[in-house]
Amino acid sequence: MAITGYCVKCKEKNVELQGAAIHKTKKGGYMAKGKHGKCGTTVCSIMSEAKAKAAMASGVPAG
Numbered sequence: 001m002a003i004t005g006y007c008v009k010c011k012e013k014n015v016e017l018q019g020a021a022i023h024k025t026k027k028g029g030y031m032a033k034g035k036h037g038k039c040g041t042t043v044c045s046i047m048s049e050a051k052a053k054a055a056m057a058s059g060v061p062a063g
């Protein structure tokens with residue numbers, strides 16, 4: 001399952017996160033963190049709980 005986010009360096013939307021992992025935020029939300037393959041910048045993507053759980057079920061590791 002590809003997780004996408006916004007790369008602030010490239011100002012590009014829907015870039016695929018390389019090596020993505022799901023992190024839980026202090027507020028109890030979820031976000032995915034990975035790297036943009038093109039530039040190596042860390043890209044974060046806020047996720048709903050349902051989406052985060054679906055991603056983890058499909059093999060995305062928890063960070």
Ligand SMILES: [Zn+2]
Nearest residue numbers: 007010036039
């Ligand atoms: Zn980038």
